[in-house]
Amino acid sequence: MSGADIRRAAADLLTLTLDSRRTLDDAMETSQVFGRLEGSDRGFARAIASAALRELGRLDGALAPLLSRPLPAVTAPIRALLRTGAAQLWLMDTPPHAAVGETVEAAKSWPEARSGGAFLNAVLRRADRERPDFSQQSPLDIWPDWLRTCFVSSLGSEAAEALASSQLTEPVLYLTAKSDPAAVAAATGGDVMPGGAVRVPGGAIEAKEGYAEGDWWVQDAAAMLPAQLLAPAAGEAVIDLCAAPGGKTLQLAAAGAHVTAVDRSAPRLRLLEENLARTGLEARIVSANAETWRPDAPVSKILLDAPCSALGTLRRHPEGAHIRREADIARFPAVQARLLAAATDMLQPGGTLVYCVCTPLPAEGSEIVDAAIAEGRLERRPVEAHEVPGFEATITKAGDLLTLPGPGRDHDTFYIARLQRTEL
């Protein structure tokens, strides 16, 4: 395939994510032009689209003065080609003649973009001459206004900037070992982190040693913490609510727990089944709405990984900042509160419940937990430093975890609280 085909595919991925509000993974599955690429061409097209999505707010801000009309008024294909062209020029090591030339060629082979070819050419040539200095700008510029305001007002500007900075580079890949992190690290060329996650160099996941044998699964270092804090004994009954695709189910099962994994999404439960089959681990799968489903008898351990805005995983899924709207995010707290109340119903007095979400917003985390504690059926069991090696600095005043990025901490952001059922 030609260089122009790669640029066309990258722009198609951008159109599918930003204009049709699909995830990048979904766009890669559905784009026919991307589907025709192979090997390193696919990798390059994906890298261009990822770079554009990662710093979209900045790119748009720097493109604006080069345009004779506002970016939203430009046709969708030309808008996508402008953004992918600017990403190659300003964020990647692509030689300028290729970044401009192949992107303009891509417009010629794209019927809906053809008439905008001369405009695209003129803007990208100017973009090559008039390069912005992003190092002088706040990293917060990568996000849309509403999201920047939301993070700064709920976390403060320092934490918001740390989150934004963590989004500027490709995320690190972490594996969870089924039984032996050191052996997985040796087989994959990775390093074992203090908490047991294996940090590995990037590359095709299926090609890494031990994948087919089920020796490990992909899971962020911070995502291991909820199951570690629940700490089930071998043979103990555990309910994993909102379990699919099953990273935490696998971890609990590998620890010897008898896991009941509940989720209401059939396609995601199929992924959970595949993960269990590949790793040779066992769990009872229940396809149900966790708000209304109840076990035959209350249990002593529950993990609730509630649906959330996922704003703590933007470095892995940068498109989330642009395809979500403020109103989408506002609907989560009510769902999370109902799920936490349901989980409390399923728990024995004295039993332990770990609540987690992959977002730093207090409205989905500490505020949900504090409101549930105020009702009297739950109390906090604060996390202690020795339980979370490598994450000691992320323990909050209240004794929960908020795994914001920081020096030496390149993981996702989770809020995690460990709670105990009272006698009420």
Ligand SMILES: C[S@@+](CC[C@H](N)C(=O)[O-])C[C@H]1O[C@@H](n2cnc3c(N)ncnc32)[C@H](O)[C@@H]1O
């Ligand atoms: C954050 S994901 C879970 C990730 C999973 N725990 C893991 O470690 O791989 C949230 C899950 O909640 C499920 N979900 C959302 N609302 C639900 C409900 N009312 N009942 C059951 N599952 C629900 C979604 O289908 C989704 O799979």
